[in-house]
Amino acid sequence: MKTINCALPVVLLTALTAACPVKGEIVEWDELKLIIEINATDGDAGFHALADAGAWRWFRIDDPNGNKILAMRATGILRDQGMTENFFESAEPLCEPDEEEPDELVVTFAEFIDRFPAGDYLFRANNNEGDRVKGTVELTYNLPAAPDISMTDESEQPIDEVIVEWAPGVDLGEKCHDQSLVADGIIADPADVEIVGWELVVEPDDEEASEPFRKYTVQLPPEQTSVLVPAEYFELFLDEDFDEFKFEVGAIEESGNQTFSEGTFTVSD
Numbered sequence: 001m002k003t004i005n006c007a008l009p010v011v012l013l014t015a016l017t018a019a020c021p022v023k024g025e026i027v028e029w030d031e032l033k034l035i036i037e038i039n040a041t042d043g044d045a046g047f048h049a050l051a052d053a054g055a056w057r058w059f060r061i062d063d064p065n066g067n068k069i070l071a072m073r074a075t076g077i078l079r080d081q082g083m084t085e086n087f088f089e090s091a092e093p094l095c096e097p098d099e100e101e102p103d104e105l106v107v108t109f110a111e112f113i114d115r116f117p118a119g120d121y122l123f124r125a126n127n128n129e130g131d132r133v134k135g136t137v138e139l140t141y142n143l144p145a146a147p148d149i150s151m152t153d154e155s156e157q158p159i160d161e162v163i164v165e166w167a168p169g170v171d172l173g174e175k176c177h178d179q180s181l182v183a184d185g186i187i188a189d190p191a192d193v194e195i196v197g198w199e200l201v202v203e204p205d206d207e208e209a210s211e212p213f214r215k216y217t218v219q220l221p222p223e224q225t226s227v228l229v230p231a232e233y234f235e236l237f238l239d240e241d242f243d244e245f246k247f248e249v250g251a252i253e254e255s256g257n258q259t260f261s262e263g264t265f266t267v268s269d
Contacts, residue, residue, distance in 0.1 A: 043175025055082030
């Protein structure tokens, strides 16, 4: 029988991973996360993942059907150093065509769901100590409804009393919601999905409004649906006579799935 040299260069390790056993133990990931994020206002959806473990060299994700959907490897000096936390976001194509962006890629939400099946995704890696890092995380279709931000959107507020308010929504937004997916039991009814927290982000409605670019971000418990944004934040922009801001409110579900709504407001002295 022909033997395989497990000390071959890194470039050949992909094909030989199964043939060359990794020494050491099987250890758990420090953190794994896999979510669907929807921007209900823009009408797009993305697939996000986070994996964290100490000093790994090789990393792979398989979907619930055993299909490899991501593989990456550190090489050279980065391989010697090792990698730890890895976070990525997929591209976020539109859920339906937009007349103002005719060249944008469109993937309907039904097609998106078909691409990323619900279930356990297997995360594997080899670390610098020769151990195998292994674990699974579940992707669910429990998608929270898009927050209703109509009470704040397009408002004008005094700089020392800027209150961003919202309320729980009922669907995934006009562009991404597909009632047939709910009716067929493929996804949970967004109106019934429990929200475990909210995230608010406020920022200038112009990326050149300040240098460095500054955002106000806060995470809140599910029972709190309004925030008084500190006047000190807006005062940072007074020298530039800038008064236009945008905000987004995200509804967060237990597994981490989140749905955002975006709006704008202006401030006055």
